[in-house]
Amino acid sequence: MNIWRGRHTFMAPFHRGFGAMGGMVDVSGKPDVPRRAVASGELVLQRHTIEAIRAGTIEKGEVLESAKVAALHAAKRVSDALPYTHPIPITATTPRLEVKDDRLVVTVEVKATYKTGVEMEALYACAVALLTAWDMVKKHEKDEGGQYPFARIQNIRVLEKEKG
Amino acid sequence: MNIWRGRHTFMAPFHRGFGAMGGMVDVSGKPDVPRRAVASGELVLQRHTIEAIRAGTIEKGEVLESAKVAALHAAKRVSDALPYTHPIPITATTPRLEVKDDRLVVTVEVKATYKTGVEMEALYACAVALLTAWDMVKKHEKDEGGQYPFARIQNIRVLEKEKG
Amino acid sequence: MNIWRGRHTFMAPFHRGFGAMGGMVDVSGKPDVPRRAVASGELVLQRHTIEAIRAGTIEKGEVLESAKVAALHAAKRVSDALPYTHPIPITATTPRLEVKDDRLVVTVEVKATYKTGVEMEALYACAVALLTAWDMVKKHEKDEGGQYPFARIQNIRVLEKEKG
Amino acid sequence: MNIWRGRHTFMAPFHRGFGAMGGMVDVSGKPDVPRRAVASGELVLQRHTIEAIRAGTIEKGEVLESAKVAALHAAKRVSDALPYTHPIPITATTPRLEVKDDRLVVTVEVKATYKTGVEMEALYACAVALLTAWDMVKKHEKDEGGQYPFARIQNIRVLEKEKG
Amino acid sequence: MNIWRGRHTFMAPFHRGFGAMGGMVDVSGKPDVPRRAVASGELVLQRHTIEAIRAGTIEKGEVLESAKVAALHAAKRVSDALPYTHPIPITATTPRLEVKDDRLVVTVEVKATYKTGVEMEALYACAVALLTAWDMVKKHEKDEGGQYPFARIQNIRVLEKEKG
Amino acid sequence: MNIWRGRHTFMAPFHRGFGAMGGMVDVSGKPDVPRRAVASGELVLQRHTIEAIRAGTIEKGEVLESAKVAALHAAKRVSDALPYTHPIPITATTPRLEVKDDRLVVTVEVKATYKTGVEMEALYACAVALLTAWDMVKKHEKDEGGQYPFARIQNIRVLEKEKG
Numbered sequence: 001m002n003i004w005r006g007r008h009t010f011m012a013p014f015h016r017g018f019g020a021m022g023g024m025v026d027v028s029g030k031p032d033v034p035r036r037a038v039a040s041g042e043l044v045l046q047r048h049t050i051e052a053i054r055a056g057t058i059e060k061g062e063v064l065e066s067a068k069v070a071a072l073h074a075a076k077r078v079s080d081a082l083p084y085t086h087p088i089p090i091t092a093t094t095p096r097l098e099v100k101d102d103r104l105v106v107t108v109e110v111k112a113t114y115k116t117g118v119e120m121e122a123l124y125a126c127a128v129a130l131l132t133a134w135d136m137v138k139k140h141e142k143d144e145g146g147q148y149p150f151a152r153i154q155n156i157r158v159l160e161k162e163k164g
Numbered sequence: 165m166n167i168w169r170g171r172h173t174f175m176a177p178f179h180r181g182f183g184a185m186g187g188m189v190d191v192s193g194k195p196d197v198p199r200r201a202v203a204s205g206e207l208v209l210q211r212h213t214i215e216a217i218r219a220g221t222i223e224k225g226e227v228l229e230s231a232k233v234a235a236l237h238a239a240k241r242v243s244d245a246l247p248y249t250h251p252i253p254i255t256a257t258t259p260r261l262e263v264k265d266d267r268l269v270v271t272v273e274v275k276a277t278y279k280t281g282v283e284m285e286a287l288y289a290c291a292v293a294l295l296t297a298w299d300m301v302k303k304h305e306k307d308e309g310g311q312y313p314f315a316r317i318q319n320i321r322v323l324e325k326e327k328g
Numbered sequence: 329m330n331i332w333r334g335r336h337t338f339m340a341p342f343h344r345g346f347g348a349m350g351g352m353v354d355v356s357g358k359p360d361v362p363r364r365a366v367a368s369g370e371l372v373l374q375r376h377t378i379e380a381i382r383a384g385t386i387e388k389g390e391v392l393e394s395a396k397v398a399a400l401h402a403a404k405r406v407s408d409a410l411p412y413t414h415p416i417p418i419t420a421t422t423p424r425l426e427v428k429d430d431r432l433v434v435t436v437e438v439k440a441t442y443k444t445g446v447e448m449e450a451l452y453a454c455a456v457a458l459l460t461a462w463d464m465v466k467k468h469e470k471d472e473g474g475q476y477p478f479a480r481i482q483n484i485r486v487l488e489k490e491k492g
Numbered sequence: 493m494n495i496w497r498g499r500h501t502f503m504a505p506f507h508r509g510f511g512a513m514g515g516m517v518d519v520s521g522k523p524d525v526p527r528r529a530v531a532s533g534e535l536v537l538q539r540h541t542i543e544a545i546r547a548g549t550i551e552k553g554e555v556l557e558s559a560k561v562a563a564l565h566a567a568k569r570v571s572d573a574l575p576y577t578h579p580i581p582i583t584a585t586t587p588r589l590e591v592k593d594d595r596l597v598v599t600v601e602v603k604a605t606y607k608t609g610v611e612m613e614a615l616y617a618c619a620v621a622l623l624t625a626w627d628m629v630k631k632h633e634k635d636e637g638g639q640y641p642f643a644r645i646q647n648i649r650v651l652e653k654e655k656g
Numbered sequence: 657m658n659i660w661r662g663r664h665t666f667m668a669p670f671h672r673g674f675g676a677m678g679g680m681v682d683v684s685g686k687p688d689v690p691r692r693a694v695a696s697g698e699l700v701l702q703r704h705t706i707e708a709i710r711a712g713t714i715e716k717g718e719v720l721e722s723a724k725v726a727a728l729h730a731a732k733r734v735s736d737a738l739p740y741t742h743p744i745p746i747t748a749t750t751p752r753l754e755v756k757d758d759r760l761v762v763t764v765e766v767k768a769t770y771k772t773g774v775e776m777e778a779l780y781a782c783a784v785a786l787l788t789a790w791d792m793v794k795k796h797e798k799d800e801g802g803q804y805p806f807a808r809i810q811n812i813r814v815l816e817k818e819k820g
Numbered sequence: 821m822n823i824w825r826g827r828h829t830f831m832a833p834f835h836r837g838f839g840a841m842g843g844m845v846d847v848s849g850k851p852d853v854p855r856r857a858v859a860s861g862e863l864v865l866q867r868h869t870i871e872a873i874r875a876g877t878i879e880k881g882e883v884l885e886s887a888k889v890a891a892l893h894a895a896k897r898v899s900d901a902l903p904y905t906h907p908i909p910i911t912a913t914t915p916r917l918e919v920k921d922d923r924l925v926v927t928v929e930v931k932a933t934y935k936t937g938v939e940m941e942a943l944y945a946c947a948v949a950l951l952t953a954w955d956m957v958k959k960h961e962k963d964e965g966g967q968y969p970f971a972r973i974q975n976i977r978v979l980e981k982e983k984g
Contacts, residue, residue, distance in 0.1 A: 021888050022225035024895075026912035028854065028931045034356065041317070060248050061186035065557040068349055070247055072411045073565070075352075081241070081292055082299050083234055083892045084224050087909055089415055091443065092354035111356045115911065119312070120299050127291040127317070128245055135246050135284050146325050148283070153205070153291070153320035158312040185560050188567075190584035192526065192603045198684065229885040232677055236739045237893070239680075247564045251581055253743055255771065256682035275684045279583065350553035362848065369645070388576050389514035393721040396841055398575055400903045401729070403844075409569070409620055410627050411562055412552050417907055419935065420846035439848045447640070448627050455619040455645070456573055463574050463612050474653050476611070481533070481619070481648035486640040513724055516731075518748035520690065520767045575728045579745055607747065678881035697973070716904050717842035726903055737897070737948055738955050739890055740880050775968070776955050783947040783973070784901050791902050791940050802981050804939070809861070809947070809976035814968040 024084055030115035033164050039122035040107040041156035043130040049140040053099055053133075060136045064097040067106065067129040067136075071095040074128035075110050075121045085120050088112050093121075095129060104133050107159070119158045126156055188248055194279035197328050203286035204271040205320035207294040213304040217263055217297075224300045228261040231270065231293040231300075235259040238292035239274050239285045249284050252276050257285075259293060268297050271323070283322045290320055352412055358443035361492050367450035368435040369484035371458040377468040381427055381461075388464045392425040395434065395457040395464075399423040402456035403438050403449045413448050416440050421449075423457060432461050435487070447486045454484055516576055522607035525656050531614035532599040533648035535622040541632040545591055545625075552628045556589040559598065559621040559628075563587040566620035567602050567613045577612050580604050585613075587621060596625050599651070611650045618648055680740055686771035689820050695778035696763040697812035699786045705796040709755055709789075716792045720753045723762065723785040723792075727751040730784035731766050731777045741776050744768050749777075751785060760789050763815070775814045782812055844904055850935035853984050859942035860927040861976035863950040869960040873919055873953075880956045884917040887926065887949040887956075891915040894948035895930050895941045905940050908932050913941075915949060924953050927979070939978045946976055 045053075053063045060066075075093040079085045092111040097104060108125040110118040130153050134141070141151040209217075217227045224230075239257040243249045256275040261268060272289040274282040294317050298305070305315040373381075381391045388394075403421040407413045420439040425432060436453040438446040458481050462469070469479040537545075545555045552558075567585040571577045584603040589596060600617040602610040622645050626633070633643040701709075709719045716722075731749040735741045748767040753760060764781040766774040786809050790797070797807040865873075873883045880886075895913040899905045912931040917924060928945040930938040950973050954961070961971040 021884070021916060022223055023888070023914040024892055024910070024912055025224065026914070026931065028911040028933060030911075059186055060189065061560060062554070062557045064349070065554045066247060066561050068351070068553060069411045069558050069561040070245070072352055073408075074245060076407050076415050077245070079896050080893075081234070081238060081245070082296050083230060083889045084296070084299050086911065087415075087896050087907075089417065089909065090352070091356040091358075091414065092352055094351040094354070096349060111354065113356060117310070119302075120295065123298070123317075124295055127295065131284065131288055131291065132246050132248070134287065135248050138283075146281070146327060148322040148325070151321065153287075154318055156317035156320075157315065161310050161312070163310060185556070185588060187560070187586040188564055188582070188584055190586070190603065192583040192605060194583075225888060226882070226885045228677070229882045230889050232679070232881060233739045233886050233889040236680055237736075240735045240743050243568045244565075247561045250583065251568050251579075251743075253581065253745065254680070255684040255686075255742065256680055258679040258682070260677060275682065277684060350551055353552065387514055388517065389724060390718070390721045392841070393718045394575060394725050396717060396843070397722050397725040397903045398573070400844055401575075401900075402573060404899050404907050405573070409562070409566060409573070410624050411558060412624070412627050415907075417909065418844070419848040419850075419906065420844055422843040422846070424841060439846065441848060445638070447630075448623065451626065451645075452623055455623065459612065459616055459619065460574050460576070462615065463576050466611075474609070474655060476650040476653070479649065481615075482646055484645035484648075485643065489638050489640070491638060513720070513752060515724070515750040516728055516746070516748055518750070518767065520747040520769060522747075571732045572729075575725045578747065579732050579743075581745065678879055681880065715842055716845065722903060726901070730901060733901070737890070737894060737901070738952050739886060740952070740955050773966070775958075776951065779954065779973075780951055783951065787940065787944055787947065788902050788904070790943065791904050794939075802937070802983060804978040804981070807977065809943075810974055812973035812976075813971065817966050817968070819966060 024086060027086060027115040032113050032115060034113050035118050036111045036162040037117060037119040037122040038107060038109045038159040039119065039126045040105060040159055041126040041130050042154045043104045043133055044152050044154060045103060046141060046150050049137050050099060050101060052140055058136055063133050063136050067097055067132045068095045070132035071108055071125040071129035075125040078121045078124045081124060082120055086116055088114050088118060090121060093125060095125065106130055117161060117163065119161050123156060123158065188250060191250060191279040196277050196279060198277050199282050200275045200326040201281060201283040201286040202271060202273045202323040203283065203290045204269060204323055205290040205294050206318045207268045207297050208316050208318060209267060210305060210314050213301045214263060214265060216304055222300055227297050227300050231261055231296045232259045234296035235272055235289040235293035239289040242285045242288045245288060246284055250280050252278050252282060252285065254285060257289060259289065270294055281325060283325050287320060352414060355414060355443040360441050360443060362441050363446050364439045364490040365445060365447040365450040366435060366437045366487040367447065367454045367485065368433060368487055369454040369458050370482045371432045371461050372480050372482060373431060373465065374469060374478050377465050378427060378429060380468055386464055391461050391464050395425055395460045396423045398460035399436055399453040399457035403453040406449045406452045409452060410448055414444055416442050416446060416449065418449060421453060423453065434458055445489060447489050451484060516578060519578060519607040524605050524607060526605050527610050528603045528654040529609060529611040529614040530599060530601045530651040531611065531618045531649065532597060532651055533618040533622050534646045535596045535625050536644050536646060537595060538633060538642045541629050542591060542593060544632055550628055555625050555628050559589055559624045560587045562624035563600055563617040563621040567617040570613045570616045573616060574612055578608055580606050580610060580613065582613060585617060587617065598622055609653060611653050615648060680742060683742060683771040688769050688771060690769050691774050692767045692818040693773060693775040693778040694763060694765045694815040695775065695782045696761060696815055697782040697786050698810045699760045699789050700808050700810060701759060702797060702806045705793045706755060706757060708796055714792055719789050719792050723753055723788045724751045726788035727764055727781040727785035731781040734777045734780045737780060738776055742772055744770050744774060744777065746777060749781060751781065762786055773817060775817050779812060844906060847906060847935040852933050852935060854933050855938050856931045856982040857937060857939040857942040858927060858929045858979040859939065859946045860925060860979055861946040861950050862974045863924045863953050864972050864974060865923060865957065866961060866970045869957045870919060870921060872960055878956055883953050883956050887917055887952045888915045890952035891928055891945040891949035895945040898941045898944045901944060902940055906936050908934050908938060908941065910941060913945060915945065926950055937981060939981050943976060
C-alpha cells in the first residue's frame with residue numbers, strides 16, 4: 001500500500017501519513033456568528049456598448065437587472081461551483097450595478113449567521129454578474145473577426161469582510 | 165458615471181412595444197460548426213502564498229489540480245450560471261495553470277461543434293478556477309483583521325476564438 | 329392592460345438612486361421559528377388518461393409515486409429555481425396525490441425551522457409534481473395534431489401558512 | 493374519486509412481469525426535426541399589487557425582467573426537474589410578460605432541433621416565471637394573518653406545438 | 657515560472673511541458689455513433705428489510721419506483737457529478753429493479769447517439785438507485801447502536817457496452 | 821426472487837388510505853446534535869492501471885486529487901441526488917484515497933451539527949469518488965472489445981456513525 005506522494009508537492013502529506021490529502025476545513029466547532037462580506041469587480045467595455053446599455057437597446061434584455069438576478073442565483077450556488085466551500089445559509093444578497101463611461105461595476109454584499117465567512121459568495125456573485133453582462137453584449141464587443149479586443153474583467157476583490 | 169436609471173434604460177423597450185423583452189438568441193437556423201475559444205485570467209497573490217502553493221503545503225489540498233477539476237466542472241455548467249447562454253455539447257475542455265512569482269495564471273481552451281461559440285464557457289471556467297484557488301489559499305492571504313489587502317482577480321479575457 | 333413599459337416601471341428606481349436595485353430580502357436579524365406551509369394544485373386531464381393512471385398502464389411508470397418523488401426533489405431545489413428565495417433547511421416535505429375523475433390533485437406540506445416561510449417551497453413542489461404527471465401522460469393527452477386541447481394546470485395556491 | 497391504491501394501480505405491472513417498470517421513452521431512432529412549443533399561464537393578483545408592479549415599487553426588483561430571466565434559466569433545467577424528460581439542446585427561449593389589470597400573463601416560446609418536443613420546457617418555464625413573480629410580491633399579497641387569500645396560478649397550458 | 661511538478665506523480669507531465677495537466681478527452685473529431693451501455697449493482701440487505709420492501713411497508717414510500725426515478729434523474733446528471741465526463745444527449749434510460757431474498761439488484765441501460773460511450777451514465781445511475789433504496793430503508797437496517805452491520809453495495813459493474 | 825409486483829407491494833398503502841404515500845421523514849422536532857459518519861468503498865482495477873495511477877501517467881490528470889475533489893463536491897450535493905434526504909449543513913468532508921496493489925480504496929468522513937445523520941453524504945461521496953477514478957482510467961481498463969472485464973466497485977459501506 002502506498003499513499004499518494006510526490007516529492008515536491010507532497011512531502012508534507014507524506015510525513016503526515018494516512019489522512020494527508022486535506023479536504024474541506026472542519027468548522028464543526030465554530031460558533032454561528034453574523035458574517036458580512038462585500039466584493040466588487042469590473043467589466044471594461046467599449047464606449048458604444050456602454051451607450052447601448054444606457055439606452056436600453058441591448059437585444060437580449062435589460063443588462064443590469066439580468067446581471068443582478070444572475071448574481072442572486074450565484075450567491076446561493078457557491079458550494080456547487082467551488083469544491084472546498086461549505087454550504088452556507090445566506091440571509092441576504094444585495095447586488096449593485098453601476099454603468100460608468102468605460103466599464104460596468106458590480107458590487108455584491110452577502111450576509112449569513114454562520115461558522116465561516118461569505119467572501120467567496122460575494123466574489124463568485126460578482127464574477128457571475130460580470131460574465132452575464134458580457135454574455136449579453138457579446139455582439140457589441142466582438143470585432144469583425146469575432147474577437148474581443150477590448151472586453152475584460154478586472155479587479156475582482158474583497159472590499160470588506162466583517163464578523164461578529 | 166450614471167447609476168441604473170429607469171428613464172434612460174427603458175425608454176427604448178417602451179417604443180418597441182410587446183415582444184420587447186428579448187431572451188435567448190435564436191440559433192435554430194445556424195449550422196453545427198467546429199468552435200474553439202481560449203480564455204485566461206490571473207489571481208494575484210502574495211509571495212508567501214505562491215511559495216506555499218509551490219511547496220505543496222496548502223492545507224486543503226493540491227491547488228492546481230483542484231482548480232483544474234473545478235474548471236472542467238464549470239465549463240459544463242455555464243448554461244446554468246449565465247441566463248442567456250445556450251446549453252452547448254462541449255467536446256473538450258483543457259485547463260492550464262501556471263504558478264508565476266506573483267500570480268497564478270489560468271488558461272482554458274473549450275471546443276464544441278455547435279451553432280454558437282464557446283467563449284463564455286472558457287471565460288467562466290477561468291473565473292471558477294481562479295476562485296477555487298483563492299478559496300484554497302484564503303488563510304494565507306487574509307491579514308490579521310481578516311481582510312484581503314492583496315488578492316485580486318485580473319485580466320479575465322478571451323485570447324482566441326475560432327469558428328469553422 | 330399594459331405591457332412592460334420602461335417609463336412607468338422604472339421612474340421609481342430613478343428617484344431612489346444608488347441602491348435602488350433591491351435583491352434578496354435581508355432576514356439576518358429574524359429568529360428561527362417553526363414554519364409550515366401547505367399548497368395545492370390540479371392537473372385537468374381527459375377521462376381516458378385518468379383511467380390509464382388508475383389502471384397502472386401509463387408506459388413510463390407509476391405516475392403518483394413518480395410525481396411524489398419529483399415533488400420531494402423540487403422542494404429542496406427552490407432556491408435554485410426562484411432567484412429571490414433564501415436557501416432553507418427543510419425538515420419535512422409531505423406530498424399527497426389524489427386521482428379524481430377529471431383531474432389529478434397534488435397537495436404538498438413543507439416544514440422548516442427558519443427565518444422565513446416555506447410557501448414557495450410548497451408551491452414549487454406542487455407545480456413540479458403536476459408537470460411530472462403531465463410529462464408522463466403526454467402521449468395520452470395529445471390529439472392527432474400533437475396538440476393538448478384539454479390538459480391544463482389550475483389552481484396552484486397556498487392553502488395554509490403557519491409560523492411559530 | 494379514488495386515492496392512490498395499490499390494487500388498481502399496480503395490477504397491470506404484475507402481469508407485465510420483469511421490465512414493466514418503464515423509464516425514459518427511447519427516442520434513439522427518431523430524427524432531429526425542428527421543434528417549437530408555446531405555453532402560457534397566469535398569476536392572479538390583487539389590484540394594489542398590480543399597481544406596484546406597474547409603478548416599479550416592488551422592493552425586491554423589477555418583476556417582469558426578473559421573471560423573464562428565471563424563465564430562461566428554467567427552460568434549460570427541465571431535464572433536472574422532471575424525471576422522465578430528455579436533455580434537449582434548446583436553440584431559443586423567448587419569454588413574454590404582460591401586466592393586465594388583475595393578473596400577470598406569461599407566454600414562453602421554446603425551440604430546438606431534436607428528437608422530441610419542447611412543450612415541457614415551455615410549460616416549466618411559464619411555471620417558474622409565475623412563481624418568481626409571486627415570490628417577489630409575497631409581501632403585497634399576504635393578508636394580516638400571513639395567508640394568501642387571492643394569489644393563485646391558473647391556466648398553465650400549451651398554446652401551440654409544431655414539428656418539422 | 658514553474659509548471660506544477662512533483663517527482664513521483666508528475667515526472668511525465670514535467671517532460672511534456674506546459675499543457676501537461678490533462679483535462680476532458682477531446683472528442684471533437686469523433687463521429688456521432690449509436691451507443692448503449694448496461695450496468696448493474698446490488699444492495700445487500702437484511703431479510704426483514706427485504707420483506708418490508710416486498711410488503712410495501714417502508715414508511716418513506718415505494719422503494720422500487722423511487723429508486724427508478726432517482727436513476728432516471730442521475731443518468732442525466734453524470735456530467736455534473738463526474739468532472740471528466742462529457743455532457744451527453746441521452747436518448748433512453750431504462751432502469752430495472754429486482755428484489756431477491758437477500759439483496760436488491762439494479763440494472764440500468766442507457767443509450768445515446770454520440771461521440772463517446774455512456775457506461776459512466778449507466779454506472780452512476782445504478783449507484784444512485786442503490787443509495788436511494790438504502791436511504792429509504794435506513795431505519796430498518798440500523799442496529800440499536802445506529803450502525804449498519806449488514807447493508808452494503810456490491811458489484812457495480814458494466815455488463816455490456818455497444819457502439820455503432 | 822420476486823420482481824416488483826403491484827399486488828404485494830401496494831396492498832398496504834391501500835389499507836392506509838389517504839396519506840399513505842410517505843415522503844421525507846419529518847425531523848422538525850429533533851435537536852441539532854453533532855453528527856459524524858465514515859463510509860468507504862473500493863474500485864478493483866487491473867495491475868497495469870494501478871501502476872499508471874502510481875506513476876502519474878493517467879492522461880486525464882491526477883486520479884487521487886481529482887477523485888477527492890469530486891467527493892467534496894458530492895458530499896454537498898446529496899440532497900440533490902437522493903430524493904428522500906434532507907439538505908444538511910455539512911461542516912466537514914475529509915476524503916482519503918489509498919492505492920493498493922489491486923484496488924483503490926476511498927474513505928470519506930463527513931460531519932454536521934444537525935437533526936439527522938450524515939451517512940448518506942459519506943456513502944454518496946465514496947461512490948462518486950470511485951466513479952470519478954473509474955472514468956479517469958477507462959482507457960486502461962477496457963479490453964479490445966471495449967468491455968470492462970475487470971473493473972468493479974465493491975464494498976460501499978458505513979464504517980462508523982456517531983451522534984452527540
